[in-house]
Amino acid sequence: MNTETKKPSLYERLGGVYAIAAVVDTFIDRIMVAPELNANPLVDEAHHRVPKAGFKYLVTEMVCQVTGGPQRYTGKTMAESHKHLNISASEWVVFAGIFKAVLDEYKVPEAEQAELFAIVGSTRSDIVVERPVSKAG
Template sequence: MTAFRLPILAFVLLAAGSPAFAAEQPVDPYVVSDANAGTTPIQGDAVYKAFHGREGVARIVSDLVDRNVDDPRISDIFKAADLERLKRTLTEQFCYILGGPVSYTGRDMTAAHKDQGLQTSDFNFLVENLQWAMDKEGVPFRDQNRLLAKLAPMKRTMVER
């Protein structure tokens, strides 16, 4: 093994071996990278500020995940999910995409949604719930649309039909 591979291996093992928080379940090994977020960040910090920074994003994500779990149209998909981990990684991902000073440490979108059998309708229901959560946080419509424009192309990496 060449010298430069050792730190990479250590990072992969770290990412997989012990959950970042005690309440989280371990997941299969993966390489931690911002590229796993599935898109590039919005430039500048204006949109991040419109979401009220990390605390605002955390509120939106918490409301979104809770609403998905309670939404009879998609609740079954969330039955076996690790909600602690989902809230943490989704908050990181949104902060990163919105131009905040946050790294994404979760899995890529294909790995995260593997075997869920997601359909376009599931994606649309989740977007509806996200819009509700962003409204609740008081995020202006134009800033909501900046995030949605980044998320929309990800559909093809997770939806099966």
Template structure:
């Protein structure tokens, strides 16, 4: 059985997924305002890329802040968190990621919920 990293398309596939995730966020009325005001979108994409790679079993290391520190003071609501998860799942489906792998990603994201919502 291949790793989640490999099933997501390894580095190239994950980079394409992250690009679409951010594009989805920018179009999503629930969270777009948060992403339109990001000063360094390429840096955000790189951190998301590293995070997805590391979290899915890839060889990349994540150089960003821990989730609690990264979202501290943002007062993210459950609705926003779910909207972000929906955007991620939509990007995964767009790239042909199978349902089992999508469910693994959702489980990982759900496990981080307490580190992001209202911290």
């Protein structure tokens, strides 16, 4: 008899689609109005080009899929949807800080937060435009 129990998926540990959708709802509301992110005119324009409800739907789909849920993401790849936005490393840090604050607000345990940040971090190279460091002098 196998006494080993299967660990619940991250999706299950996060509480499933309803809990994920609630976090995404708050998170998108915050990033859409973050002055540090909207200082980038390309990001600001993108934030106003699509209805917020549709954006929240796609992000919820994506988070559910990558955490082991039954949903399938139907949007563009991260590279396709971000390559034209010229997102900087400092904007990424602001985005991550907002994400962390929302996860804390919803009392997502640290272990699950670490897994989520590993997933989000894996998309950084598709989102952030690295700029060469200029040397003065």
